[in-house]
Amino acid sequence: MSGSGHHSSRRSTLASRPADLRDSRSSTIGGTGGDGGFMGRTPQTTKNMPSSVRRNSVFASTGRSRASMAPGMYTNLAFRDPRPIRDKGFQSDCMRNVNEFLVSARYPAPISSKTLVSPTAKEFQSIFRFLIDTLVEQGTGWSKKFEDDALMILKDLKYPGMDTISKTAFTAPGAPQSWFGMLGMLNWLVELCKAHENWNDGHCISDPILSAPHLLPLDHPHLEDRLLWDFASRTYDQWFDGGAEEFPEAEHELELMYDRMAMTAVRESDKLEATFTKRNLELQQLHVQEPPLKKFEDEYLQLMEDKTKFIAFIELNKQKAEKTRQAILKIRDAISGQNQDLTGQRLELSSIETAVAAQNLTPDEVNRMNHERESLSRGLDDLRTKIVEASQMAYDQEMLVTKSMDRFETLLADYTASCHQIGLLTRSADLTGQLDYKIEVDLGVEDLEDLRTSGIHMRSTVWQGLQNLRERYRQELIDLSDNRIALEDYCDRLGQQVEGQTEEVRTLEVKLKMINDQAELAQNKLNTENTVTNKTIFKLENDVTAMMAATQQGVLVSQSQLESTRIAYTELRHKATILHDSLVAQIGSHIDMIIKAKEHSANSLRSIKTLAETQ
Incomplete structure (x- = not known):
């Protein structure tokens, strides 16, 4: 192509074949497989397609260098071909793959045994152009410099082995030092063509953009x-x-x-x-x-109150434990003193027995002493019996005192717990009447006067204070009972008033129901009128919609006719440009022929004139 065809801008860089894919246009645009453009276009990008469906040629027909098909789409990073293109087995596989594809794609030129072993430049260019036409577009225009167009196409397709090919390789593709790279490039184009054929196959793709809706x-x-x-x-x-x-x-x-x-x-x-x-x-x-938070707050307050009581009870027990510890220390000191006295008496008895043994006594003195000893022994036995009886009585009394002390401790613990429960030990002095209800009695003291004083204090002061508190609380209970009776009477009167007002409310409800029934009748009547009005409005809207649809249909028909006229105008202009270029070329060739004929005639006349002059 020549003339103004190479000046027009290309609308698509790597367009799909319109002749082969016209029937499957719905699938490539988004019907079943989405947009299958090579540049990563999605179905949404095709919404802004130009009005004309015809695209100009990808390549320019002039001899000057052609612009890239996808300028700025990729970076200029160099890729190294990872395939073993120098391996003989890989080359055999590439030859077989390329040969099978060319046969299946109905390659028009004959393929000999040397075509894929050491092809000529013409054979290689024919195969390369066939693969590009299969991949990009039928009837692609090529410039005079095939190697420039081929390198630019491979760069646009991002061929990974650009480092293995050069312009020299395109000039002599069958050379041993360049054919392995060119064969790998042809095999890559074949794989790309196969992938393009399966671009919209639902069994081969899983991209949601290319899947059916x-x-x-x-x-x-x-x-x-x-x-x-x-x-x-x-x-x-x-x-x-x-x-x-x-x-x-x-x-x-x-x-x-x-x-x-x-x-x-x-x-x-x-x-x-x-x-x-x-x-x-x-x-x-x-x-x-009831709100759970309120319940938890009440439990928290109760627990905090119990905590305060238990802390006070623990402090009381700590004080009692300290007093008991002091009493135990005193008892241990007394036992240590008695042990020292017993040791001294034993030493004194040993010294007396030694002194008696050292004396020289007569038989009468011995008999008398024996008699006195027997008398003393009987007296000692009597004393021992009395001591045993006294010890048993003391033990019984001690056990009775111990049990009484245990019972007193139990009663004291119950009393303390009851005081903590009713708050006598934690309340202020205003509520308890300046009376300390706390009982502190040390049962291990040796002075019984302290115990007697504590007992008198409990009987006269604490007991009397408790009686006064009971009487006061009983009086408060009587007052609360009177207040409860008065409140119940007041509630009964309020209940009677509520019943009277309830009767009035029922009467008003009956009147309200009658008014509501009347309002419902009026509402139903209004709804009926609204329904009729809505039907009329709906009918009018349908009429308006039909008129708008008819108008839009006419606009679409006009736009379609305008688009068809534009397409026909573009085709005619394109054909006129081609015809103009061809006429200019033919006229130029005819002028050249006329000039050459004129020159030839002039030369012939000069030669004839020269010949005539010589004769």
């Missing part, structure tokens, strides 16, 4: 946009190709999808309503019941 999950974030785009693209194809005005199949599929979405939304709504009802019942129960 009815295969997407209902919670897909852009499902409605996909449905709208799929419906618009399919109906546009049917309208553009066959001039269809109604699309029942597409509308039915769209209705099925929206029915599925509606059913899912209804189920989700029912689930949310059930959850809302459950939570609402729980909330009502919480409102009816």
Whole structure:
């Protein structure tokens, strides 16, 4: 191509083949497989396609260097080919793969046994152009410098082995030092063509952008946009190709999808309503019941009060334990003193026995002493018996005292606990009447006067104070009972007043019900009138909608005709440009021929003239 064709800007860089993919346009645009553009276009990017569906050639026809098909799309990073392109086995696989694809794709030129072993430059260019036409577009224009176009195409396609090819390799592709790289490049183009053939195969892809809308999950974030785009693209194809005005199949599929979405939304709504009802019942129960926080606050106050009582009780027990510890220390000191006295008496007895043994006594003195000893022994036995009886009596009295002390300790603990429970030990002096109800008695003291004084204090002071408190509380109980009776009487009077007001409320409710019935009748009448009015409005709206639809349909028809006229005008202009270029070329060639003929005639005349002059 020449003329103004190379000056027009290209609308697509790596366009798909319109002749092969015209029937599957709905799938490539978004019907079943989304947009399959090589530059990563999504179905949404095709919404802004230009009005003309025809695209200019990818390559310019002039001899000057051609701009990149995808300028600025990728960085200029160098990639190294990771394939073992120098391996003989890999080269054999590449030859077999390229040969099978060329045969299956109906490559028009013959393929000999040396075509893929050491091809000529013409054979290689033919194979390369066939693969590019299969991949990009039929009838692609090529400039005079094939190697520049080929390198630019490979750069645009991001061929990973650009370091293995050069312009020299394109000039002599069959050379041993360059053919392994060129063969790997052809095999890569073949794999790219195979991938392009399966670009919209639903069994080979899993991209949601390329999947059919009815295969997407209902919670897909852009499902409605996909449905709208799929419906618009399919109906546009049917309208553009066959001039269809109604699309029942597409509308039915769209209705099925929206029915599925509606059913899912209804189920989700029912689930949310059930959850809302459950939570609402729980909330009502919480409102009816006593607030849990109030209950916990009461328990906290009770526990804090018990804590205060227990702390006071623990302090009292600590004081008692300290007094008991002091008494035990005194008893231990007394036992130590008695042990020392017993040791001294034993030493004195030993010295007396030694002195008696050292004396020289007569038999009469011995008999007399024996008699006295027997008398003393009998006296000692009597004393021992009396001591045993006294010890037994003392033990019995001690046990009785111990039991009494234990009983007193138990009663004292009960008394202290009761005082803590009613608050006698923790209240202020104003409430207890300046009387200390705390009882502190040390039963281990040796002085019984202290115990007697404590007993007199308990009988005269504490007991009398407790009696006074009982009388005061009894009087308060009587006063509270009188107040309760007065409150019950007041509540009865209030109940009678409430019953009277309840009767009045019932009468007012009957009147209110009558008024509500009248209001409902008026409301029903108004609703009937509104229904008639709404039907009239709906009918008018339908008429307006029909008129707008007819107007829009006319606008669409006019736009379609305008678009068709524009396309025809573009084609005619393109053909005129081509015809103009061809005419200019033919006229130029004819002028050249005329000039050459004129020069030839002039030369012939000069030669004839020279020949005539010589003769």
